[in-house]
Amino acid sequence: xxxxxxxxxxxxxxxxxxxxxxxxxxxxxxxxxxxxxxxxxxxxxxxxxxxxxxxxxxxxxxxxxxxxxxxxxxxxxxxxxxxxxxxxxxxxxxxxxxxxxxxxxxxxxxxxxxxxxxxxxxxxxxxxxxxxxxxxxxxxxxxxxxxxxxxxxxxxxxxxxxxxxxxxxxxxxxxxxxxxxxxxxxxxxxxxxxxxxxxxxxxxxxxxxxxxxxxxxxxxxxxxxxxxxxxxxxxxxxxxxxxxxxxxxxxxxxxxxxxxxxxxxxxxxxxxxxxxxxxxxxxxxxxxxxxxxxxxxxxxxxxxxxxxxxxxxxxxxxxxxxxxxxxxxxxxxxxxxxxxxxxxxxxxxxxxxxxxxxxxxxxxxxxxxxxxxxxxxxxxxxxxxxxxxxxxxxxxxxxxxxxxxxxxxxxxxxxxx
Amino acid sequence: xxxxxxxxxxxxxxxxxxxxxxxxxxxxxxxxxxxxxxxxxxxxxxxxxxxxxxxxxxxxxxxxxxxxxxxxxxxxxxxxxxxxxxxxxxxxxxxxxxxxxxxxxxxxxxxxxxxxxxxxxxxxxxxxxxxxxxxxxxxxxxxxxxxxxxxxxxxxxxxxxxxxxxxxxxxxxxxxxxxxxxxxxxxxxxxxxxxxxxxxxxxxxxxxxxxxxxxxxxxxxxxxxxxxxxxxxxxxxxxxxxxxxxxxxxxxxxxxxxxxxxxxxxxxxxxxxxxxxxxxxxxxxxxxxxxxxxxxxxxxxxxxxxxxxxxxxxxxxxxxxxxxxxxxxxxxxxxxxxxxxxxxxxxxxxxxxxxxxxxxxxxxxxxxxxxxxxxxxxxxxxxxxxxxxxxxxxxxxxxxxxxxxxxxxxxxxxxxx
DNA sequence: GCGATAAGTTCATTCGTATAACAAATCTCA
DNA sequence: TGAGATTTGTTATACGAATGAACTTATCGC
Numbered sequence: 001x002x003x004x005x006x007x008x009x010x011x012x013x014x015x016x017x018x019x020x021x022x023x024x025x026x027x028x029x030x031x032x033x034x035x036x037x038x039x040x041x042x043x044x045x046x047x048x049x050x051x052x053x054x055x056x057x058x059x060x061x062x063x064x065x066x067x068x069x070x071x072x073x074x075x076x077x078x079x080x081x082x083x084x085x086x087x088x089x090x091x092x093x094x095x096x097x098x099x100x101x102x103x104x105x106x107x108x109x110x111x112x113x114x115x116x117x118x119x120x121x122x123x124x125x126x127x128x129x130x131x132x133x134x135x136x137x138x139x140x141x142x143x144x145x146x147x148x149x150x151x152x153x154x155x156x157x158x159x160x161x162x163x164x165x166x167x168x169x170x171x172x173x174x175x176x177x178x179x180x181x182x183x184x185x186x187x188x189x190x191x192x193x194x195x196x197x198x199x200x201x202x203x204x205x206x207x208x209x210x211x212x213x214x215x216x217x218x219x220x221x222x223x224x225x226x227x228x229x230x231x232x233x234x235x236x237x238x239x240x241x242x243x244x245x246x247x248x249x250x251x252x253x254x255x256x257x258x259x260x261x262x263x264x265x266x267x268x269x270x271x272x273x274x275x276x277x278x279x280x281x282x283x284x285x286x287x288x289x290x291x292x293x294x295x296x297x298x299x300x301x302x303x304x305x306x307x308x309x310x311x312x313x314x315x316x317x318x319x320x321x322x323x324x325x326x327x328x329x330x331x332x333x334x335x336x337x338x339x340x341x342x343x344x345x346x347x348x349x350x351x352x353x354x355x356x357x358x359x360x361x362x363x364x365x366x367x368x369x370x371x372x373x374x375x376x377x378x379x380x381x382x383x384x385x386x387x388x389x390x391x392x393x394x395x396x397x398x399x400x401x402x403x404x405x406x407x408x409x410x411x412x413x414x415x416x417x
Numbered sequence: 418x419x420x421x422x423x424x425x426x427x428x429x430x431x432x433x434x435x436x437x438x439x440x441x442x443x444x445x446x447x448x449x450x451x452x453x454x455x456x457x458x459x460x461x462x463x464x465x466x467x468x469x470x471x472x473x474x475x476x477x478x479x480x481x482x483x484x485x486x487x488x489x490x491x492x493x494x495x496x497x498x499x500x501x502x503x504x505x506x507x508x509x510x511x512x513x514x515x516x517x518x519x520x521x522x523x524x525x526x527x528x529x530x531x532x533x534x535x536x537x538x539x540x541x542x543x544x545x546x547x548x549x550x551x552x553x554x555x556x557x558x559x560x561x562x563x564x565x566x567x568x569x570x571x572x573x574x575x576x577x578x579x580x581x582x583x584x585x586x587x588x589x590x591x592x593x594x595x596x597x598x599x600x601x602x603x604x605x606x607x608x609x610x611x612x613x614x615x616x617x618x619x620x621x622x623x624x625x626x627x628x629x630x631x632x633x634x635x636x637x638x639x640x641x642x643x644x645x646x647x648x649x650x651x652x653x654x655x656x657x658x659x660x661x662x663x664x665x666x667x668x669x670x671x672x673x674x675x676x677x678x679x680x681x682x683x684x685x686x687x688x689x690x691x692x693x694x695x696x697x698x699x700x701x702x703x704x705x706x707x708x709x710x711x712x713x714x715x716x717x718x719x720x721x722x723x724x725x726x727x728x729x730x731x732x733x734x735x736x737x738x739x740x741x742x743x744x745x746x747x748x749x750x751x752x753x754x755x756x757x758x759x760x761x762x763x764x765x766x767x768x769x770x771x772x773x774x775x776x777x778x779x780x781x782x783x784x785x786x787x788x789x790x791x792x793x794x795x796x797x798x799x800x801x802x803x804x805x806x807x808x809x810x811x812x813x814x815x816x817x818x819x820x821x822x823x824x825x826x827x828x829x830x831x832x833x834x
Numbered sequence: 835g836c837g838a839t840a841a842g843t844t845c846a847t848t849c850g851t852a853t854a855a856c857a858a859a860t861c862t863c864a
Numbered sequence: 865t866g867a868g869a870t871t872t873g874t875t876a877t878a879c880g881a882a883t884g885a886a887c888t889t890a891t892c893g894c
């Protein structure tokens with residue numbers, strides 16, 4: 001075959017620039033962007049305030065380069081300088097740096113089966129304001145729910161601005177309990193939603209209220225978002241987050257990044273088969289984990305009708321409740337061990353109702369994982385539960401916006417003149 | 418807390434340079450390296466020879482930059498220029514570029530249960546020479562086997578050099594059937610090996626024969642290597658490779674990269690539980706996939722003692738053989754659907770004995786995957802089998818060396834004066 | 835044989851980082 | 865109390881990689 005001739009490429013400057021950044025071409029601009037991100041991430045990931053010299057030592061950049069980059073980040077209000085600390089050390093006192101708080105924030109929005117929620121998080125990863133509205137959104141009307149959600153988000157932003165007048169919005173992420181592909185919600189069985197573009201109405205409502213997020217709106221799966229609440233800024237975290245909402249979802253975090261899979265459909269732990277001959281699941285298959293460890297399944301099997309009642313029954317040593325949790329733990333161990341054998345993750349973190357009953361799940365889960373996971377003899381998996389948050393996916397979605405800013409700060413910095 | 422003071426860092430030039438490249442600091446040198454890799458990868462991944470102008474259009478780099486980078490790659494003997502093709506097109510004829518063949522090659526080595534093997538692959542990804550030595554390496558002596566393997570590798574290299582006198586060795590990768598962590602083999606149950614540093618003896622034997630690989634030796638899991646033989650240069654491949662050797666291993670390829678997991682222990686599909694009450698597996702657990710679809714399990718259940726006999730029985734419609742493969746397919750579907758639900762992979766490729774019986778596995782496997790994988794209604798997974806290769810891991814290990822060269826060509830280019 | 839077209843090269847420019855020297859601010863020890 | 869040590873942060877210069885525009889080379893079409 002002769003040399004392939006690509007379809008004629010109109011060499012508009014804009015187009016070629018877009019092509020350049022889309023593909024992997026490294027330019028000096030991308031070099032600067034990467035180092036800005038490196039510096040900002042370093043500042044953000046450190047517990048204690050960090051000096052320019054510390055950043056230089058930790059990143060490998062020179063002091064002069066760090067100095068220039070930090071100056072730009074300060075000018076763009078992404079980093080705050082504190083007063084020089086003058087204690088103990090010899091030499092010129094260092095200027096402490098921290099991510100700016102009160103200037104740029106991320107908004108996380110969540111639609112779930114029993115609530116909608118919003119959360120505002122600043123660049124330090126701290127919650128500025130949170131709202132949650134309970135309701136029953138099974139088979140709900142998407143347009144109405146999204147409009148309501150946007151109002152909750154706006155209220156959350158207004159509350160934040162009341163405390164911090166200089167606030168501006170870095171972006172919005174929407175967490176949904178279903179299969180999300182790019183900006184499209186393909187299917188959310190528990191909501192009865194399918195084939196939907198949820199972002200445009202949200203964008204319009206926000207813009208109408210004076211909170212224009214520009215192009216910075218994203219959609220993601222609920223579990224993928226909630227998993228981010230577990231990452232405490234540590235950069236190289238690897239773990240499996242298991243979300244016990246109405247269904248059971250999960251998210252694998254590898255190297256601090258959520259593994260969303262090619263289409264963003266990864267993490268369907270709830271539909272891993274744990275018993276081939278088991279009961280029919282809503283997905284059409286048999287013996288899925290969800291049938292044994294889903295919220296409804298556990299409650300039914302325990303013979304109670306709320307999580308509070310379940311915990312009370314467990315505390316009183318009720319045999320039926322203990323049996324229900326026992327069998328849920330057994331099923332969970334089979335599915336989670338599949339995930340760990342496939343992905344080699346050292347940590348498992350449970351959320352939602354699985355966190356509520358964690359004390360009773362733990363014995364079965366840990367002992368079974370130790371026997372089922374091939375690498376357990378070398379490094380037994382750690383199992384833990386998150387502290388309870390009424391809407392972890394909203395917080396996680398806001399944290400995702402923060403992560404995007406940290407990873408590409410140049411997009412949120414004014415063009416240089 | 419006051420500003421943390423890092424332990425005093427001796428500012429040796431070498432040390433600081435190492436720190437700079439180890440962490441993510443982007444320098445102009447790394448920029449050049451990345452673009453060199455981009456150009457070389459582009460040249461290597463295209464089926465038909467590519468011109469400088471094509472590379473520029475495809476990567477987004479300018480023609481002048483590509484020209485300079487290509488010149489360097491040609492000078493370093495990583496890229497070959499062909500004669501200008503003067504057909505059809507108007508304008509100055511393009512100079513076709515291809516990865517150099519016959520200059521730099523990767524050596525792949527494999528120890529398996531019934532053979533050791535070596536393979537030499539050039540930068541085009543084409544096999545230059547292959548050797549395989551059958552034997553029984555169950556509970557073998559590592560030192561003796563590794564010495565034998567090194568001799569097989571040297572023979573393979575000598576054979577290659579006989580054809581291509583200017584040959585030099587880019588690196589060596591060793592594929593082992595077990596848990597590999599960095600350069601250490603933790604455990605290879607089928608070989609009876611454990612806690613071993615397999616690379617030093619190999620390096621010494623090669624160096625003694627005049628094939629010094631420098632520091633370029635690596636170790637990896639057998640399935641992770643074999644999976645690379647399935648990637649036909651396409652850059653953004655996502656798939657699950659299932660290796661049917663004595664055990665069953667697997668490797669998930671995401672974005673063209675093998676997902677090895679934090680310690681390199683990912684991909685233990687063979688020990689995913691498919692039937693909780695099932696027979697005991699060698700790993701100590703019950704009902705693992707390996708117990709139903711491992712080579713020995715299928716042969717025993719079919720009542721034959723070789724793969725050839727199994728195929729003959731299947732061809733003649735033997736009910737017992739058909740039943741054995743049917744139940745293997747059923748178990749395989751449960752484990753693979755777990756992997757697909759967790760990882761969102763669009764393709765499954767079977768190797769080893771699973772490829773041999775693929776025609777009989779396919780009906781069960783595809784229909785069950787379509788019902789068990791949650792995203793199947795949107796995009797049903799493709800299932801296929803590799804063409805048979807006696808030692809795919811050796812070839813894949815050699816391809817891994819090639820991949821490393823393509824991803825960081827600067828390391829194999831002479832320092833510029 | 836001339837113009838159009840495309841590939842490849844050359845050269846001045848731009849921009850981000852490195853290097854090295856310098857200024858600033860504090861502590862230590864005589 | 866003051867000189868030297870030490871560390872932080874800044875400034876000036878150099879270097880290197882990509883860019884963009886102009887140029888050369890080589891072919892095809894008419």
